Amino acid sequence: MKPSGWGELAIAAFLVFLAVFVPFVTNGYWLSIAVTTMMYVALATSWALFSGPTHYISLATGAFFGIGGYLVGSMMSDYQLPFWVPLVVAPLVAAGLAFLIGIATLRLSGVYFVIFTLGLAEMIRNLISWIQNNFLGSRGLYVLTDLRDHHLYWMLLGVAAAVFLLGWVVNRSRLGFALRIIGNDETVARHVGINTAWAKVILFTTTGFFAALVGAIIAPRWSYIEPNQVFSPQLSFLVVIMALLGGAGRLWGPLVGVIPFTIIWEWVNVQFPNQSTLFLGLAFLLIVYVLPNGMVGRIEQLHARMGRGRS
Amino acid sequence: MLDIIVSGLLLSGTYALVAMGLNLQYGVARIMNLANGEVLVLGALAAFWLYTTAQISPLLTVILVIPVAFIGNWLIYRFLLTPLVRRSKSQGQLEVDSILATFGISFVLIGIMVSIEGGFFAYKYLSEPISILGSTTSLNRFIAFLIACAIGIGLYLWLNKTRSGVAVRAVAVSTEASGLVGINVPRISAFAFALGGAITAVGGALISTFITLDASIGVVFTLKALIIVIMGGVGDIRGAIVAACILGLVETAVATLIDPGLTLAAAYLIFILILLFRPQGLFGRAST
DSSP, rough: OOTTTHHHHHHHHHHHHHHTHHHHHHHHHHHHHHHHHHHHHHHHHHHHHHHHHHOOOOHHHHHHHHHHHHHHHHHHHOOOOOOOHHHHHHHHHHHHHHHHHHHHHSSSSSHHHHHHHTTTHHHHHHHHHHEEEEEIIOEEEEOSSSSOOOHHHHHHHHHHHHHHHHHHHHHHHHHHHHHHHHHOOHHHHHHTTOOOOHHHHHHHHHHHHHHHHHHHHHHHTTEEOOHHHSSSSHHHHHHHHHHHOOOOSTTTTHHHHHHHHHHHHHHHHHOOOHHHHHHHHHHHHHHHTTTHHHHHHHHHHHHHHHHHHHH | HHHHHHHHHHHHHHHHHHHHHHHHIIISSSSTTTTTTHHHHHHHHHHHHHHHHOOHHHHHHHHHHHHHHHHHHHHIIIIIIHHHHOOOSSSSHHHHHHHHHHHHHHHHHHHHHHHHHBBBBBOSSSSEEEEETEEEEEEHHEEEHHHHHHHHHHHHHHHSSSSHHHHHHHHHHHHHHHHHHOHHHHHHHHHHHHHHHHHHHHHHHTTTTSSSSTTOOOOHHHHHHHHHHHHHHTHHHHHHHHHHHHHHHHHHHHHTTTTGGGGHHHHHHHHHHHHHEEEEESSSOOOO
């Protein structure tokens, strides 16, 4: 990347600093929007860490997120463990699962990977419902904590900042360079001696880790956990749309997409609850046909054109 | 045990048909169509809607659905997917673009279907018991199986015995080489995509006679069809039929012996075994 990487980091640190104060200036409805937004910022940015450079579209976010939420519910309700235990365990479980999925599918072409992740959340949900009904007894899973929206917001902000920092480090490392080569041409990458499978597996594992962490943090918001609710396939698609809308090619691209999309999505869900799926489809088509490189890509294109006009 | 084999095989008939449709779209037109399941559900919705509002037999709908789905899919290919084929610089780029575009199409279709019928597409048609090889099953399953077989055999003969079928298979092997020998590749691709969509919709109309669907179930069928296509090997009809039988039997066995909620998990188990041991398909040769 450019040597201006340190400047980027400074701007990011400043934005995080400003974001810390959001709960002090607002509460109620807008704070809850802020929590949702921060959740998607963390999810979409960590999604783009893997899918941005490699162009492998992962739809596993909902599955990992669900593992986070479900483990919080199960461990707190069934085993009376304190909140921080699942908070540590869930991301590790999800990372382990992501690692196994990565090893099985990422050696092959990207299509197999997409197909595999497509039904993953649904499959895990079926499996967990079955285990719960047959072996654990179908009890309700309650998550009762003293955490309020602003606590969740700060925790999610911390996760988002960590994802950013990680992305920044990866971008400047040999691994980031390797991933960009893989994204441009996988055959070339193999020929210059990059272990393409490993690079992809490592990054995918990271994405799984963060998605489960976010799922675990947000769990106290619901107070009652049901597999049907936490393993939502729609979440995976929302994350893909937000990241691509902003532009997955840049670290801060997803951020640009998440903020407007979350607000519009909330509005659509309230005003036209029956048309939300249709809206999701139109958003996908908009990205493919109008914004193939996201809003960031479009801005950079305009910027370049203006630069040429001046000289 | 016999019950499992009979109903598993009957189920795999329609699965094979749907997988053939997807095979034409992915193998020939090279579009990874993730809206495939929604086209299937659309066929099912047509059968349900015409039967409940106008008492039109689902078997007649099967015929009615063919031209409608063919034209609909042709339009989708021509106006939504051709621009992507033109702008893509590589096969990988086209794959990503077509995956995202067909996601969009699938959600739009779900949105439209929900506004037509939000609940289950439940209706009763020919659900009388019949006895096959000593095992009792319902007549609608058997008829759906027979129709699926008839269409499948017709498709197989067309691909292997006619001039236009050869052209389609040539495009499946290589777009560049078939262009060189004078085949109109864009036209054949559009035709294969449209035909694949029509076959899928027919499969949906048939399935709806014995399984109750709803507007958002499409993705499950997309997944099953994809697993069959990958297991059988892309472009391999014989492989798809064997793979469909395996999936149908395993699913039925899991549903009757363990729990009906685990059929998707069973499909995933097959999928992961294929990816680990035979990613080139059951009958495919290992590529370098």
